[in-house]
Amino acid sequence: RQSRLFRFLILTTKTTTIHLLMSEPFMDESRGNLYFIEVNDQSSSDLSVYEMERNDSSWSLKYHVDLEPVAAAFPEMIITEYYTYRWIYAFSVIGFVKEEIDAESYIVLHIPNKAVKYNFINKTFKKLCSFEPSQDDGVNNFYGSRRSFKFIESLANF
Secondary structure, eight states: OOEEEEEEETTTTEEEEEEESSSSOEEEEETTEEEEEEEOOTTOOEEEEEEEOTTSSOEEEEEEEEOHHHHHHOGGGEEEOTTTOOEEEOOEEEEEEOOSSGGGOEEEEEETTEEEEEETTTOOEEEEEEOOOOTTOSGGGTSSBOOOOOOOOOOOOO
């Protein structure tokens, strides 16, 4: 299933269409590139990260991630569905960061009561911080993505 995103080019005042891979994507910009993060299914520990080609013509697979090792380290991330007994992975994507060196790029995930940083290349992860439990921590609130805003240090006066 594909969706479309419309983009307005300020310099040329033209509108272009970008094809997306699913209907509710998590998209983020980092270092001038556009990234699309696809979470396939609540019962899957996999996610894929796509990068928009420079000419805006297509998406290319940049990283494929299996979060099973993260779930093993943080078992609260796995919830058993009571009527089917299938596992559901409770996580949502908070952000994507492309570092200057590709090997240092990472994704930030929200799992129940924690934020976790996952490095794509060496497949390492670490807890960034803990959260107090919230009424929004139900399994349905973890599927997909949440919005976050990057902190940018600036000396500008606002």
